[in-house]
Amino acid sequence: MTRVSLEGATVAVPVDGPPGHRTRTILGPVDLVLTEARVSVIGANGSGKSTLLRLLNGLVSPTSGAVSVDGLDTVRHGSRVRRRVAFAFTDPISQLVMPTGREDVELSLRRLHPSRRERQLAAEGVLDRFGLTALADQSVHDLSGGERQLMALAVVLATEPALLVLDEPTTLLDRRNTQRLRALLDGLPQSVVLATHDLELALGADRTLVVDAGRIVFDGSPTEAVRHYLALVDQP
Numbered sequence: 001m002t003r004v005s006l007e008g009a010t011v012a013v014p015v016d017g018p019p020g021h022r023t024r025t026i027l028g029p030v031d032l033v034l035t036e037a038r039v040s041v042i043g044a045n046g047s048g049k050s051t052l053l054r055l056l057n058g059l060v061s062p063t064s065g066a067v068s069v070d071g072l073d074t075v076r077h078g079s080r081v082r083r084r085v086a087f088a089f090t091d092p093i094s095q096l097v098m099p100t101g102r103e104d105v106e107l108s109l110r111r112l113h114p115s116r117r118e119r120q121l122a123a124e125g126v127l128d129r130f131g132l133t134a135l136a137d138q139s140v141h142d143l144s145g146g147e148r149q150l151m152a153l154a155v156v157l158a159t160e161p162a163l164l165v166l167d168e169p170t171t172l173l174d175r176r177n178t179q180r181l182r183a184l185l186d187g188l189p190q191s192v193v194l195a196t197h198d199l200e201l202a203l204g205a206d207r208t209l210v211v212d213a214g215r216i217v218f219d220g221s222p223t224e225a226v227r228h229y230l231a232l233v234d235q236p
């Protein structure tokens with residue numbers, strides 16, 4: 001399993017005013033080692049979940065401290081980390097840049113399969129594995145929200161990353177597609193870290209982090225974490 005390590009990691013952003021003057025810490029410091037196959041992250045809007053997730057593949061660099069994946073520092077070894085860690089955004093359309101899903105899958109396979117023929121065959125295999133062959137040549141804009149979400153996942157998983165990071169993957173999905181996505185995640189050999197407001201989805205993890213105001217306020221069993229979170233949001 002993948003080992004993710006955060007050591008005193010903070011993220012600070014500039015506050016309005018003269019450039020370079022004041023900053024606001026929106027996350028941390030966070031000290032954490034994740035080795036579980038499934039980790040969920042829950043917390044209120046604006047608590048810092050996405051920021052935490054973005055640290056994991058170097059989309060956001062820590063302002064202080066360090067983040068590493070399998071010993072690779074996300075700043076010093078950014079491109080190697082991004083090859084190991086796939087990131088799926090809430091809105092799949094930001095992931096689908098080509099006219100069709102098949103072209104998108106082929107695009108993400110370019111590094112792994114420089115030969116066009118091999119790439120096409122590999123893409124066929126990926127689409128088949130995700131049950132998306134029938135939708136592969138349809139314009140991504142004509143796919144339903146759920147189909148698009150699954151297509152975007154196929155695109156990021158095509159390169160067989162070691163870790164999949166998902167930022168609120170079910171927000172745009174109905175119940176049926178949420179269940180389809182959960183079944184798909186259950187069958188993945190990869191480690192998964194996901195942030196979600198879907199507490200049912202969060203409960204399926206091996207370990208759950210609760211984030212509040214930029215801090216990890218609970219870290220442990222999913223059932224306990226959900227209880228902690230509900231107590232937190234019910235506070236007057």
Ligand SMILES: Nc1ncnc2c1ncn2[C@@H]1O[C@H](COP(=O)(O)OP(=O)(O)OP(=O)(O)O)[C@@H](O)[C@H]1O
Nearest residue numbers: 013014026043044045046047048049050051052195
């Ligand atoms: N680049 C940035 N510049 C300024 N503020 C930021 C930046 N990125 C995040 N923030 C702020 O940091 C806080 C945490 O944001 P983040 O997106 O991590 O929260 P979240 O828990 O994922 O929220 P949500 O559930 O609404 O998606 C928010 O107050 C947000 O406005």
